[in-house]
Amino acid sequence: MTNIRTDAARNRVQPKLRRRAIIAVVCVCALCVGIVCSIVLGSRKVSFSDVSGAFFHAAPETIGEAVVQKRIVRTVFGILAGASLGMSGALMQAITRNPLADPGILGVNTGAALFVVAGIAFLGISSPYQYIALALCGSFVSAVFVYAVGSIGGKGATPIKLALAGAATSAVLSSLVSAIMLPRTAVMDAFRFWQVGGIGGTTWNNMRAMAPFLIGGATLGICSASSLNALALGDDVAAGLGVRVGRARVIGAAAGVILCGATTALAGPISFLGLLTPHLVRLAVGIDQRWVISLSAIGGAIVLIFSDVVGRLVGSPGELEAGIVTAFIGAPVLIVVAARSKAHEI
């Protein structure tokens, strides 16, 4: 009797596990394909010897090798930025129990951008550490503000309230960003990417500065996954299961804000990536946060890398910032979520 029951239980669990494992492998393969595309494709055609040369020569010997080395930098940065934004979106959706939570919609990205632009204009900051510190302050302030405005009133932070509070806050902040940047035309062109978000134009040094924050944020995020699973059942049930609800929320939120703040500091606001990725991942692997959060990182990297490649091909001979591409493919997800939701849930 017991055997039959455990077998049945195992049958229910095993295929899922197998399926999830297959999906994880597929994701990793897709990421590899993305990396290859990102290195090979672009405005300039490169030969195979350029690619191999770029990996083995410290200093580039041909223009092709120099191009490939630049692409390697942006590919690595794309992976890091995409992974942290995807994970940040998954964390925020889990904590707020809100399908529309996303660093872009919550106005976190614009908050970071405003602080950094203000720092460049008024404080003359230049080192990546200063960028990241200011961006983290900005994202933290705007995240708290938007969530506070969105959760005033009866039913707590419903999707529509959060989305509107975020949209309004973003509008104020981006008007302020324009107001700061417009008089400074000379600086403006260099920091134009703050308004769209892209992964070109970074350096190994910047990434080294960003890495500790990403590692810290990702560790916190993955550690909080199982308590977020309990949180999904509702605060009371979670408390009954022995989860410290308040602490779990704060840790998860801190991880989400650190991840997207540090990324925005160097990439500018990349919108809708954090919204899109967890929804796709949940479709594939179900609602277990441990899987959702870790696969959202891989998924975010895949989406951002491919968006960047598409942006380079479509925008050739220049390039289209990855942030524009992610908005174009991510916004339909918002529409689908909104269109499927029941009237009383909004």
Add this chain to the structure above:
Amino acid sequence: MTTLTLIEEERKRAFRHNAVVHTALFAAVITFCLLEMSLGENRYPISVILRVLSGEQIEGASFVIGDLRLPRMLAGLLVGSAFGVSGAVFQSMLRNPLASPDIIGVSSGSTAAAVFCILVLRRSGTSVSLAAIIAGIASAALIYALSRGGKFSGGRLILVGIGVGAIFNSIVSYLLLRANQYDVPGAMRWISGSLNGVVKAEIMPSAVAAVILFPMILFAEKRLKIIELGEDIATALGMRANRTRLFLVISTVCLIAISTSVTGPVAFVAFLSGPISKRMTGRGAPSLPAAALTGAALTMGSDLVGQFAFGTRFPVGVITGIIGAPYLLFLLIKINKSGGSA
């Protein structure tokens, strides 16, 4: 005193109040019009402005006022009142202060079409307006269709609108990036709206639309007020609500689209004008003329502030954005506190 006389008194009071508000708004608009033409690098007194407008040739002044400042003033006046009226109509019709065309993404469709025509197809004038109109109506229809499922919900409409708006905005960014002379001031016009560099020829479609559509929309105002009472009451009163709604949507979208193709989507003017004029005129449905005057005053006032209040010249959209977004937040907090769903 009988109830009847009380009502009579109240009506008279409301009428007087309305008359005062409309006169004050009108005076504000006229003042802003004159200021737009008089202020600048060279200041001109009213007498010079009037002489130029009456057709007299004055060296320097004729060019500056006639060719530079007059088009700017007219653009502010026409576009501002068009946004004001359309915002108020949408808000009344959907019975939701958040449902103005700039928030629910209708304007962004027009912007994308206008930018495409101007930058890619190198058109100007009527064909741009036509494309903007078609795109505006199409995006309004798209948003409506996507948000229909099940019971109609204003919240869902707004969310879908935000999403549709984001798609169109990314198209606009793409087009701006592909354009040859990607210069920042030009781009600002299509991102948040600006009156810079408007020329006479561009204003014509906007003026024609205003002359034709304003009277038609004002004529429908009474029926709009009945629609605002709700679907059931409107039907009970013998109104064909759907026909009126269709007419109002098409005419206001035309106004928005043509205005957008002239100045770009001036941020939040459509959203702000209705509530502000409603607050001024007091209880009841907003008056559309008051909303139009408020829109014009808001646009020109913000343009003046943007031009002269700071060391640098800011486009009007940046100023209206800074004014408008806090109001949106305030409104959200108010709605949330009262417990109503948006």
